[in-house]
Amino acid sequence: MFRVVQRLTVNHTMLKALRGTKDILPDEARLWQYIEASSRYIFSIYGYKEIRTPVIEEASLFIRSIGNATDIVQKEMYVFTDRGGRQIALRPEATASVVRSYIENSIGNKEGLSKLFYIGPMFRSERPQKGRQRQFHQLGVEAIGSDAPLLDAEIILLAGDLLKKLNIHNFKIKINSLGCKKDKEKILEDHRKAIKPHLKSLCDECNERYEKNVLRVFDCKNPECQKIVSKIDAANSLCKDCEGHFKSVKSALDELKVAYEVDPRIVRGLDYYTKTVFEIVQEDLGAKDAICAGGRYNNLIQDMGGKSTPATGFAFGIERLILAIKDSDVKSGPSLDAFIAIVDKDKFKQGFALLSSLRKKGIACDIDYEDKSLKAQMRKAEKLGARFVIIFGGDEFKKGKVALRDMMKREQREVELEDITKEICDYTA
Ligand code: HAM
Numbered sequence: 014m015f016r017v018v019q020r021l022t023v024n025h026t027m028l029k030a031l032r033g034t035k036d037i038l039p040d041e042a043r044l045w046q047y048i049e050a051s052s053r054y055i056f057s058i059y060g061y062k063e064i065r066t067p068v069i070e071e072a073s074l075f076i077r078s079i080g081n082a083t084d085i086v087q088k089e090m091y092v093f094t095d096r097g098g099r100q101i102a103l104r105p106e107a108t109a110s111v112v113r114s115y116i117e118n119s120i121g122n123k124e125g126l127s128k129l130f131y132i133g134p135m136f137r138s139e140r141p142q143k144g145r146q147r148q149f150h151q152l153g154v155e156a157i158g159s160d161a162p163l164l165d166a167e168i169i170l171l172a173g174d175l176l177k178k179l180n181i182h183n184f185k186i187k188i189n190s191l192g193c194k195k196d197k198e199k200i201l202e203d204h205r206k207a208i209k210p211h212l213k214s215l216c217d218e219c220n221e222r223y224e225k226n227v228l229r230v231f232d233c234k235n236p237e238c239q240k241i242v243s244k245i246d247a248a249n250s251l252c253k254d255c256e257g258h259f260k261s262v263k264s265a266l267d268e269l270k271v272a273y274e275v276d277p278r279i280v281r282g283l284d285y286y287t288k289t290v291f292e293i294v295q296e297d298l299g300a301k302d303a304i305c306a307g308g309r310y311n312n313l314i315q316d317m318g319g320k321s322t323p324a325t326g327f328a329f330g331i332e333r334l335i336l337a338i339k340d341s342d343v344k345s346g347p348s349l350d351a352f353i354a355i356v357d358k359d360k361f362k363q364g365f366a367l368l369s370s371l372r373k374k375g376i377a378c379d380i381d382y383e384d385k386s387l388k389a390q391m392r393k394a395e396k397l398g399a400r401f402v403i404i405f406g407g408d409e410f411k412k413g414k415v416a417l418r419d420m421m422k423r424e425q426r427e428v429e430l431e432d433i434t435k436e437i438c439d440y441t442a
Contacts, residue, residue: 053130063130079109082225106135131151133151134148150330150332153307162289180338190256208245305327349394349400358384371437
């Protein structure tokens with residue numbers, strides 16, 4: 014927790030980005046844009062509309078929804094008291110904010126099932142490591158207003174479709190059901206009974222979790238604890254209704270040909286979950302680090318003061334998606350359609366006119382303003398990721414032609430000066 018500092022002090026040493034935060038520099042930003050555009054496309058195909066909620070909220074929103082005994086609320090939330098004495102939190106996730114907005118703006122009155130998506134930064138004060146940051150970014154969906162098992166199956170299908178669109182294939186979908194409120198209480202009791210005999214061998218933190226939030230014992234990163242809990246039978250017993258619901262989710266997934274695995278250890282770290290929960294892991298990232306996680310939260314809307322409304326959703330961590338994207342041509346794809354290299358200085362004006370006319374036609378292109386050698390200009394074109402270089406000047410120019418170099422194919426040919434605009438436009442069409 015931190016308070017608003019009244020008397021500000023100035024650090025005169027070299028300033029750096031805070032630990033656990035990162036600048037997204039232009040080269041990497043292209044990949045972010047690609048992921049965001051792909052997810053917007055898939056979300057819209059499935060009928061989801063964007064919602065943008067504030068980054069700051071009353072801290073109570075997260076304490077009441079995520080749960081007071083969770084790691085997020087106890088250890089990870091950035092909370093400060095503002096000048097009006099209010100406790101404000103930087104959002105650690107978006108489900109609670111979307112639910113707050115859903116209730117506050119009566120979104121449910123306008124449509125039966127509200128399908129919403131979001132993309133944005135979240136904040137958790139965790140120990141930074143690969144794929145784990147203090148400011149990270151999620152893209153997620155919330156479908157509010159239906160308990161249909163088909164909807165559970167559909168959002169899992171949607172998450173898988175997004176991964177395939179991003180060329181990520183080696184992922185595993187793990188599902189489980191926590192049942193209704195009563196089932197969940199029974200599951201907690203069963204887990205307590207199963208873990209109790211092992212308490213002396215488990216770490217202090219696990220002992221604390223046993224008291225406050227027993228399901229979290231399964232998440233302990235301590236290898237000794239992992240060895241012990243891996244042998245504990247975590248099977249869940251559900252009531253008839255919830256068992257039937259889970260069965261229907263599984264058969265819908267089978268019909269949709271979605272590969273999944275039932276894993277009773279998927280219990281999720283936030284308190285609001287009920288019934289179907291799931292996580293998607295990618296082999297290369299390590300089984301502990303999910304790229305995507307979600308599930309049903311049928312009681313949350315009522316618990317937060319709204320009408321009883323069933324809901325489900327998920328969120329991807331964008332940093333983890335980036336780690337998972339490998340060998341994708343997105344990273345190496347051109348970021349510039351054309352670069353104009355000037356051989357004879359006196360041709361700069363003509364080259365610049367071509368640059369302007371190409372840009373007017375929507376062609377992404379650039380030029381060097383520094384009067385550098387052709388070699389240096391070619392290096393710059395390479396660095397900028399140009400697909401073509403148009404070489405202005407030299408022997409070709411005397412014949413009314415320019416040299417057009419295809420940087421990807423490493424080929425060069427002569428093109429009539431008057432045809433060059435059409436040539437580049439045809440390629441980018
Ligand atoms: P979560 O499991 O806390 O669930 O986070 C979802 C995803 O966000 C994780 O699977 C991971 O990819 C990413 N993530 C979480 N923490 C970090 C971090 N410190 N650094 C990088 N990535 C991280 C939720 O947040 C729920 N609101 C998901 C949901 C939506 N459930 C229903 N609707």
